[in-house]
Amino acid sequence: MFFRKKYSIAETGLLQGMSDIHSHLLYGVDDGMQTEEETFAALEYLEEQGVQRIYLTPHVMENFPENSSKSLKRHFDNLINGYAGNIDLRLAAEYMLDSSFESHLENYENKPLAIADDCLLVETSYLNPPLNFHQTIQKIKKKGYRIILAHPERYLYMDKNDYRKLKADGFLFFQLNLLSPTGYYGRQVQENAEYLLKNDFYTFTGTDIHSLESHRQAFNIKSLTAKLTDRINVLIENNRQLLFN
Numbered sequence: 001m002f003f004r005k006k007y008s009i010a011e012t013g014l015l016q017g018m019s020d021i022h023s024h025l026l027y028g029v030d031d032g033m034q035t036e037e038e039t040f041a042a043l044e045y046l047e048e049q050g051v052q053r054i055y056l057t058p059h060v061m062e063n064f065p066e067n068s069s070k071s072l073k074r075h076f077d078n079l080i081n082g083y084a085g086n087i088d089l090r091l092a093a094e095y096m097l098d099s100s101f102e103s104h105l106e107n108y109e110n111k112p113l114a115i116a117d118d119c120l121l122v123e124t125s126y127l128n129p130p131l132n133f134h135q136t137i138q139k140i141k142k143k144g145y146r147i148i149l150a151h152p153e154r155y156l157y158m159d160k161n162d163y164r165k166l167k168a169d170g171f172l173f174f175q176l177n178l179l180s181p182t183g184y185y186g187r188q189v190q191e192n193a194e195y196l197l198k199n200d201f202y203t204f205t206g207t208d209i210h211s212l213e214s215h216r217q218a219f220n221i222k223s224l225t226a227k228l229t230d231r232i233n234v235l236i237e238n239n240r241q242l243l244f245n
């Protein structure tokens with residue numbers, strides 16, 4: 001019987017030189033890292049793995065009403081002041097498309113926190129599409145932003161038709177969670193990620209790291225075939241192009 005050899009993310013070297021565009025490393029503002037110690041331990045680990053640049057993308061959503069561009073910049077400055085490592089840290093945010101979203105989009109004094117100047121990282125609920133999903137996308141587009149849709153493989157309400165429709169517009173890009181193909185979020189999400197990878201739906205990838213321990217374990221799960229690794233490598237290169245050009 002023929003078994004295809006499988007590799008862990010740590011073994012593939014995917015993290016070497018990576019520019020991560022999705023992380024919850026800004027401590028004390030969402031469901032990610034809670035203390036400076038946790039954040040610095042995670043950054044030390046990621047630096048050992050070869051990560052070069054990271055956008056910190058805390059959740060901006062109704063559940064975290066304190067989070068605004070202004071308050072997050074303050075938290076970010078605080079973190080940077082204490083950070084002695086070598087990763088190039090930047091601030092953006094992950095915007096939930098809920099009823100609070102437009103107030104952030106329309107705020108002229110404190111503009112939304114974008115990746116590479118004009119890319120907004122957005123997410124939706126896992127179970128239901130947002131109200132007026134299409135209109136919201138058009139509004140973001142009108143403001144001159146490109147959209148990076150975080151982890152489409154995790155939205156269980158989406159089917160292959162939805163993926164195709166979303167991608168058809170040409171200014172909305174899919175971001176794979178690096179751990180989705182390992183089975184970290186369950187079998188269904190893993191299958192969705194494999195389908196989206198094999199059919200070239202993704203443009204970017206990100207760790208979406210919330211805690212060091214769970215990510216460190218998952219980075220060592222042997223689950224990636226050489227072919228899938230090659231496909232993810234293309235996304236890693238796109239991340240690099242986005243952030244270093």
Ligand SMILES: [Fe+2]
Pocket residue numbers: 022023024094150208
């Ligand atoms: Fe996230």
